[in-house]
Amino acid sequence: MRRFFPVLVLALAACAQQPWSKEDASDEQRLTDQRACEDQAYREVFKRQERMSTAAPAMISDSQARRFNLYGPGPFADVYGTQLQEESRLTSACLREKGYQQK
Numbered sequence: 001m002r003r004f005f006p007v008l009v010l011a012l013a014a015c016a017q018q019p020w021s022k023e024d025a026s027d028e029q030r031l032t033d034q035r036a037c038e039d040q041a042y043r044e045v046f047k048r049q050e051r052m053s054t055a056a057p058a059m060i061s062d063s064q065a066r067r068f069n070l071y072g073p074g075p076f077a078d079v080y081g082t083q084l085q086e087e088s089r090l091t092s093a094c095l096r097e098k099g100y101q102q103k
Helices: 003-014 027-052 083-097
Strands: 056-060 069-072
Touching: 003 083, 027 083
Parallel strands: none
Antiparallel strands: 056 069
């Protein structure tokens, strides 16, 4: 167990999401931009998910109490995975367009 613990700590640290940063942006501006990108990604994915499937979705809520649909795998499934994965991808792209980087 003692040998396993340091490996576990390193593995968990590697999985931690790196913060976004931009040289001339304050923390307040970064949070505003990040929230705007997250909201834009949420709306875009929600619209696409709404049009995509005729199967009934599972309704799930995230940590911010936003409801979203989760569709099962199959020929009409999202090619990027779940809705949250797609939101994360779109949010990252939006922040990169605004000049932010993850360090």
